[in-house]
Structures are given as structure tokens and as C-alpha cells.
Amino acid sequence: MSDITIRDVRKSYAGTEVVHGVNLDIRHGEFIVMLGPSGCGKSTLLRMIAGLEEITSGEVQIGDRVVNRLEPRERNCAMVFQNYALYPHMTVANNIGYALKVAGMKKAERLEKVAAVAQTVGLGEFLDRKPGQLSGGQRQRVAMARAIIREPGVFLFDEPLSNLDAKLRVQMRHEIRRIHNRIGATSVFVTHDQVEGMTLADRLVIMNRGTIEQVGTPQEVYDRPASTYVAGFIGSPAMNFLPATLAEGPVLWLATGERVDLRGVMEMPRGLAPRAMLQLGLRPERLRIGPVGSGAMDVRFEFAEELGSGRLYHLRHEDVPVTVVSETKQTLREGEPVGLTLLPGAVHLFYGETGRRIETTLRSSVNERVSA
Amino acid sequence: MIERTPVLNIATHAILAAGLIALALPIYLVFVASTQTLAEVTAIPSRLLPSDQFFVNVKAAWITADFGTKFVNSMILAVGVVTGKVVLSAITAFGIVFFDHRMRMPVFWLVFITLMLPLEVRIVPTYAVAANALSPFQAMLDWSGLTWLIEKATSIRVSMEWNLLNSYTGLILPLVATATGTFLYRQFFLTVPDELVEAAKMDGAGPLRFLREVLIPLSVTNIAALATIMFVYSWNQYLWPLLITTDPNYGVVAVELGRLVPDSSSTGGGIPNWHIAMAGTLIVMVPPIIVVIFMQRWFVRGLISADK
Numbered sequence: 001m002s003d004i005t006i007r008d009v010r011k012s013y014a015g016t017e018v019v020h021g022v023n024l025d026i027r028h029g030e031f032i033v034m035l036g037p038s039g040c041g042k043s044t045l046l047r048m049i050a051g052l053e054e055i056t057s058g059e060v061q062i063g064d065r066v067v068n069r070l071e072p073r074e075r076n077c078a079m080v081f082q083n084y085a086l087y088p089h090m091t092v093a094n095n096i097g098y099a100l101k102v103a104g105m106k107k108a109e110r111l112e113k114v115a116a117v118a119q120t121v122g123l124g125e126f127l128d129r130k131p132g133q134l135s136g137g138q139r140q141r142v143a144m145a146r147a148i149i150r151e152p153g154v155f156l157f158d159e160p161l162s163n164l165d166a167k168l169r170v171q172m173r174h175e176i177r178r179i180h181n182r183i184g185a186t187s188v189f190v191t192h193d194q195v196e197g198m199t200l201a202d203r204l205v206i207m208n209r210g211t212i213e214q215v216g217t218p219q220e221v222y223d224r225p226a227s228t229y230v231a232g233f234i235g236s237p238a239m240n241f242l243p244a245t246l247a248e249g250p251v252l253w254l255a256t257g258e259r260v261d262l263r264g265v266m267e268m269p270r271g272l273a274p275r276a277m278l279q280l281g282l283r284p285e286r287l288r289i290g291p292v293g294s295g296a297m298d299v300r301f302e303f304a305e306e307l308g309s310g311r312l313y314h315l316r317h318e319d320v321p322v323t324v325v326s327e328t329k330q331t332l333r334e335g336e337p338v339g340l341t342l343l344p345g346a347v348h349l350f351y352g353e354t355g356r357r358i359e360t361t362l363r364s365s366v367n368e369r370v371s372a
Numbered sequence: 373m374i375e376r377t378p379v380l381n382i383a384t385h386a387i388l389a390a391g392l393i394a395l396a397l398p399i400y401l402v403f404v405a406s407t408q409t410l411a412e413v414t415a416i417p418s419r420l421l422p423s424d425q426f427f428v429n430v431k432a433a434w435i436t437a438d439f440g441t442k443f444v445n446s447m448i449l450a451v452g453v454v455t456g457k458v459v460l461s462a463i464t465a466f467g468i469v470f471f472d473h474r475m476r477m478p479v480f481w482l483v484f485i486t487l488m489l490p491l492e493v494r495i496v497p498t499y500a501v502a503a504n505a506l507s508p509f510q511a512m513l514d515w516s517g518l519t520w521l522i523e524k525a526t527s528i529r530v531s532m533e534w535n536l537l538n539s540y541t542g543l544i545l546p547l548v549a550t551a552t553g554t555f556l557y558r559q560f561f562l563t564v565p566d567e568l569v570e571a572a573k574m575d576g577a578g579p580l581r582f583l584r585e586v587l588i589p590l591s592v593t594n595i596a597a598l599a600t601i602m603f604v605y606s607w608n609q610y611l612w613p614l615l616i617t618t619d620p621n622y623g624v625v626a627v628e629l630g631r632l633v634p635d636s637s638s639t640g641g642g643i644p645n646w647h648i649a650m651a652g653t654l655i656v657m658v659p660p661i662i663v664v665i666f667m668q669r670w671f672v673r674g675l676i677s678a679d680k
């Protein structure tokens with residue numbers, strides 16, 4: 001068990017900086033998920049922790065040691081790779097036990113341990129097979145077992161589930177969490193799948209273009225996204241954004257000229273310049289469809305998608321698409337105007353220029369807690 | 373796209389058959405000649421059916437050419453070249469592919485250039501070096517003035533000599549120093565996924581351990597291919613052994629076979645012993661054939677087991 005401290009870590013490839021000064025404290029035993037789109041530098045950061053990539057500047061500390069200059073094997077980390085990276089010519093047993101063999105453990109003792117670990121990930125009967133004779137899910141388990149057997153202080157995962165089919169992915173996700181809880185090692189898990197991130201993480205690290213946008217528990221990140229970027233990334237379907245300008249108090253002008261009155265929903269912080277450009281963010285699952293004129297604004301219905309448990313409504317406010325998820329199933333005609341009602345937690349405001357969040361005070365805090 | 377029509381089938385088989393005949397006919401003629409007597413082999417028109425002198429001729433060839441000694445020599449040469457090649461190329465390719473250092477490209481190009489300078493091209497300088505393997509160092513000493521300095525200081529004239537003529541070392545080393553093997557390994561090493569290398573690093577395996585326990589086992593098919601090619605290549609070596617060995621105790625089969633073949637210089641217008649020469653040819657062909665047949669099983673196994 002170790003905690004990890006990352007201090008102003010940067011990474012450049014041939015003069016191009018791809019990770020721009022990351023700071024992060026990971027407590028021991030914590031399950032951290034680094035979430036971000038392709039190319040944002042998640043893997044690079046993970047690999048710098050692992051020691052597979054040189055750290056251009058800054059410091060990575062695992063436990064109480066600065067590990068910048070240490071070889072991967074000296075860092076007490078185990079890693080699970082996206083493509084499993086099993087040794088093709090070795091049996092499952094040898095794959096799992098290779099680290100122990102390298103460490104010089106006696107064969108009998110090693111085999112005993114391999115068998116025990118294989119049992120826990122449900123590989124008991126496959127020990128004599130080669131990786132080529134296993135299914136994707138089984139290979140994934142071998143990769144997990146190979147990491148577990150070393151009893152490392154830190155588990156590193158680089159999109160380990162992205163090659164599995166949807167069902168298996170969920171199953172392995174649960175298994176990873178179970179293993180984490182049992183072993184209690186610190187885990188850092190990289191993914192671009194927000195559902196994986198939300199469900200696995202103790203804390204989420206949202207990355208964007210080589211910087212950290214926000215760190216927080218999944219709930220915090222969902223409730224109070226730090227920027228339009230995070231808000232658009234977390235939550236499914238994605239948050240709706242409408243450009244707006246500030247009138248006075250919590251009253252906005254939408255770009256279309258419509259007035260949105262948020263009195264009763266929230267209070268604005270002081271010091272916002274009048275006519276400031278804003279982004280009005282609306283969570284699709286906190287919106288409801290009502291008769292025209294009944295809600296905060298009017299929109300037109302386009303089409304709906306059936307979700308089984310509810311419906312995903314595609315609406316349009318002038319030329320800005322707006323989505324609403326609701327359990328109530330309404331039959332609407334295409335082009336029909338409807339009103340949009342805001343439930344507590346629906347509205348998030350962001351600065352138009354920077355995209356940073358504007359902290360607002362919610363009016364009905366009781367309501368908010370009930371609905372959250 | 374595979375089409376199956378009777379016409380196409382017949383045509384393909386006809387081409388195959390033609391190829392087979394083109395390949396097999398000369399060997400058949402060698403065999404026929406090796407079974408005949410001197411009179412039969414020189415008769416015109418030549419007889420195309422085997423006679424009964426095969427074992428007599430083989431025995432004669434074996435004794436005339438002293439194949440007992442030459443087989444041992446050729447075997448030492450071939451095994452030496454194969455071993456040297458398999459080991460040296462693996463290590464060179466390993467260094468070029470898996471280590472990111474400043475000498476990487478220079479070394480790569482240096483190796484690459486040797487492709488354009490096969491032994492036959494650089495045979496004279498190679499001979500000069502073989503005559504005294506230390507001559508490059510001697511030249512360096514002379515040129516840098518160290519020889520002079522040492523002579524002044526100790527009145528001993530430094531003169532290094534290490535003669536490789538008429539030795540197995542001299543036979544083997546220049547044949548080991550070619551790029552083909554390095555390239556074969558390099559191409560294979562480049563297909564090894566980075567993640568595998570990194571997994572080994574995470575497991576704590578150092579570079580040599582990774583080479584020994586991961587890369588080499590994964591390359592067995594390549595090694596088998598390289599070993600086979602190099603065995604046949606060095607077994608058939610003619611020019612270099614001819615040049616560097618004057619002592620018959622170091623002679624190799626190909627050179628000796630050349631001496632069996634009648635031409636005006638060896639027979640001096642005497643008896644053209646084609647039947648003996650052909651019997652010798654058959655004898656010399658046996659070891660490469662055995663090696664190919666034996667190694668073929670390895671290729672096939674390597675290819676089928678779908679290890680990758």
C-alpha cells in the first residue's frame with residue numbers, strides 16, 4: 001500500500017509538451033480513475049508513474065520514495081495493459097508466475113502461489129494453456145492475475161477493458177473493484193469510458209489536453225463540474241449547452257433573444273459583469289417536458305428514442321439541439337412546441353470565454369438533496 | 373481469390389510438373405552418372421538408365437577426395453558459422469531494435485553496408501586481415517606513433533601477429549560477418565509489441581533476461597530458418613576456403629569436390645572421371661538435405677502452433 005504524490009510533472013516528446021504540469025495526491029488504498037478523451041495524456045502520465053516513460057520534469061513519489069530515477073521493477077507497481085501483453089510462448093501458469101521467477105522464488109513455492117491466485121480469478125483449469133488458446137476475457141484475467149501475484153503497492157491499469165465486449169466489460173469491472181477492495185492496494189485506472197470511471201472510482205481525475213481539469217468523487221464531478229469540458233464529458237447523455245448573456249440577477253438572455261428567468265432556481269454570485277457571456281448548461285435527466293409556456297423556455301420537439309425504462313427526447317431550441325431524458329412517455333408530433341421545466345440540479349452556469357464554472361447558490365437546497 | 377476450374381487445374385499442374393522436372397532432371401543425371409563405369413559415362417550417346425557401379429564409385433570418390441577429413445572440416449565450418457551467426461545476429465539486432473542510444477543508427481547502417489560488400493567483393497583485404505588478424509591494430513599503433521614511442525622507451529619493437537590462414541577460426545569468422553541474420557532478427561523484433569517489452573520490464577526482467585526468456589523462445593522459427601540457410605551457405609563455401617587453406621588437413625568438401633571434377637588442369641588431358649565426380653557430388657549433397665529435412669519440421673511446428 002502506498003500513496004502517490006505527483007508534483008508539477010511534465011512530459012515532452014522532442015520538444016512538444018504533452019503533459020503540462022500535473023499535480024495530484026493519491027491516498028493509499030484509493031481507487032483513482034483518470035478519465036479523458038484520446039490523446040489527452042492519460043497513458044503518458046500512468047506510464048511515468050510506472051517508470052516506462054521518463055519524466056521530463058517534476059517529481060513522482062510513491063510511498064516515501066521519489067521514484068523518478070528508479071527502474072520500473074524497483075517501484076513496486078504492477079501494470080495491466082490494454083492488449084494484455086501476455087508472453088505468447090509461456091503457459092498461463094508461467095505467465096502469472098514470471099515476476100516471481102525473475103525475483104528468484106523457488107519453483108514449488110511459486111507454483112503454489114500461482115495456483116492460489118489463478119483460483120481467485122477463476123483460471124484454475126487453464127493453467128497449462130497458452131495465451132493463444134484463451135478467450136479475450138480469460139486473457140484479461142491472466143493479466144490481472146499476473147499483476148495480483150506480485151502483491152504490489154500500486155496497481156496501474158491502462159484501459160484494460162476496452163478490448164472486451166460490453167457484457168464482459170461490466171463483469172470484469174466489478175471484478176476489478178472486488179479485487180481492489182480485497183487487496184487494498186492503491187489503484188490508478190486509465191480509461192476514456194465515463195461509465196467505467198463513474199462506477200469504479202473513489203475519485204475521478206478528469207484530464208484534458210495534458211492538464212487536469214478536475215479532481216473529485218464521481219458525485220462531486222457530476223454535481224459540480226468545474227468546466228464546460230467536464231460537464232460535457234460526465235453524464236450520459238451529455239449536458240446541453242446554450243449560449244447566453246447575463247441580464248440582471250439570475251435572469252439570462254439566450255442567444256436567440258429569449259429571456260430565461262432563473263429566480264427561484266438559483267442565486268448568482270456577486271461581481272458578475274452585466275452582459276457577461278455565459279454558457280447555460282442543462283442536465284438532460286433534470287429536465288421535464290410540459291405544455292408551451294409552462295417552463296423556463298420553449299423548445300420544439302424533433303424525435304424521441306425509446307430506452308425501455310424511459311425516453312430520450314430530442315428537442316431543438318432554434319438551432320441548438322436539446323436532449324431530455326424522462327421516464328414519462330409522451331407522444332408528441334414532430335415540430336410541436338413544448339415547454340421545458342427545470343428540476344433542481346438541472347442548471348449549471350459557465351463563463352462563456354473560459355468555460356469555467358460559475359458557483360451559484362441553489363435556492364431549494366432541500367429539494368436538491370431529495371432529488372440527488 | 374481462388375478459382376477452381378478444370379482447365380486452370382490442369383494448367384497449374386502442368387507448370388508444377390515442368391518445374392519439378394527442371395529441378396529433378398539434373399539431379400537424376402548426376403545419379404545416373406554416378407552408377408556407371410568410366411566407359412558407360414563417356415559413351416556417346418549417353419545412357420540415361422542407372423547402372424550397377426554406384427557403391428564402387430561412391431567408395432572411390434570417398435577415398436580419392438579424402439572426404440573423411442573434409443566432412444569433419446566442413447561440419448566444423450558450417451556449425452561454427454551457424455552458431456556464430458545465430459548468436460551474433462541476435463545480439464546485434466537486439467541492440468539495434470530495443471535500445472535507444474546514439475549509436476543505434478550508425479551501427480544499423482554499418483551492418484547494412486556489409487550487405488553491399490559480400491565476402492567475394494572484399495576478398496583481398498579480408499585475406500590480408502586473415503593473414504594477420506592484428507594488422508589493423510598494428511597499423512593503428514604505427515600510425516599513431518605508439519610503436520616508435522615504445523621502441524624508444526623499451527627498445528622492443530611492437531609487432532603483433534595473429535595468423536588465421538589454415539585455421540578453423542580463419543575459415544569461420546569472415547563468413548559470420550554478414551548482415552543477413554541481423555536483418556532477419558531485426559524484422560522479427562520489430563513486430564514484437566511494445567507492451568510485451570514493457571510487461572517484462574514491469575515483471576522485473578532485465579534486458580538479457582528478456583532476450584533469453586522472451587525474445588529467443590519467440591524467435592525459434594526464425595532461428596531455425598536462419599540456421600538452415602546458413603548451414604547450406606557455409607557447407608557450399610568454395611572461394612574463401614580455397615583461398616585461405618593450403619593445408620589439406622583444413623580442406624573442405626566443396627573445394628575437394630572441385631578437384632574431383634575433371635578439367636584439363638586436373639586430368640591434364642587424362643581420364644575424365646565423371647562417374648567418380650558425380651558420386652562425390654551425391655555424397656556432398658547429403659548433409660544439407662538432412663539438415664533441411666530436419667529443420668523443416670521446426671518451421672512447420674513454429675508456423676502451426678499460432679503462438680503469436
Ligand SMILES: Nc1ncnc2c1ncn2[C@@H]1O[C@H](COP(=O)(O)OP(=O)(O)OP(=O)(O)O)[C@@H](O)[C@H]1O
Pocket residue numbers: 013018036037038039040041042043044045192
Ligand atoms: N512516443 C511518442 N512520441 C511522440 N508523441 C507521443 C508519444 N507518445 C504519445 N505521444 C503524444 O502524447 C499525447 C498523449 O498520448 P497518450 O498516449 O498519453 O494519450 P491517451 O490519453 O492515453 O490517449 P488514448 O486514450 O488514445 O490512449 C498524444 O498527443 C500523443 O500523440
Ligand SMILES: [Mg+2]
Pocket residue numbers: 042043044158
Ligand atoms: Mg492511452
